[in-house]
Amino acid sequence: MAKITDKIEELIDPVISDLGYELVGIDYIASGKHSTLRVYIDSDNGIGLDDCEVVSRQLSAIFDVEDPISNQYNLEVSSPGVERPLFHIGHYQRFLGHDIKLRLLRPKDGQRKFNGAIGSVSEADNSVELVTELGPITLDIDMIEKANLVAHF
Numbered sequence: 001m002a003k004i005t006d007k008i009e010e011l012i013d014p015v016i017s018d019l020g021y022e023l024v025g026i027d028y029i030a031s032g033k034h035s036t037l038r039v040y041i042d043s044d045n046g047i048g049l050d051d052c053e054v055v056s057r058q059l060s061a062i063f064d065v066e067d068p069i070s071n072q073y074n075l076e077v078s079s080p081g082v083e084r085p086l087f088h089i090g091h092y093q094r095f096l097g098h099d100i101k102l103r104l105l106r107p108k109d110g111q112r113k114f115n116g117a118i119g120s121v122s123e124a125d126n127s128v129e130l131v132t133e134l135g136p137i138t139l140d141i142d143m144i145e146k147a148n149l150v151a152h153f
Helices: 004-018 049-066 089-094
Strands: 022-029 035-042 073-078 099-108 111-122 127-132 135-140 144-149
Touching: 004 022, 004 035, 004 049, 035 049, 049 073, 089 111, 099 135, 111 135
Parallel strands: 035 073
Antiparallel strands: 022 035, 099 111, 099 144, 111 127, 127 135
């Protein structure tokens, strides 16, 4: 069964592309009437408040017609920021060698949270090798609940 975010992504990706932006990913945080649908967008020129407003208005119109989430929620359109979330295998490939922090859906070797650099990515296995202080560990991308770049200043 497809996740609700997959269905929404299929619905809005062409619209966001037509507006000249890249759909980075979607987070849906279910919390009753306080649920949030967060849509991350990017562009070669970066993202400002005006960009988020343009996309938000367009998505609101689409959601009013399509109604992809039956309960009440807040729509947020945001840039990915410096600690950019990673959603797809292409994101891991794009940031090969960068430091990330991630949390798994289920523990691996008794651990759910990992920090390290992206060592390699395998499309064939749908996996990422994370180089940690304790050595490399291979993780199935489908088992990653949340992953973000680590900003170094």
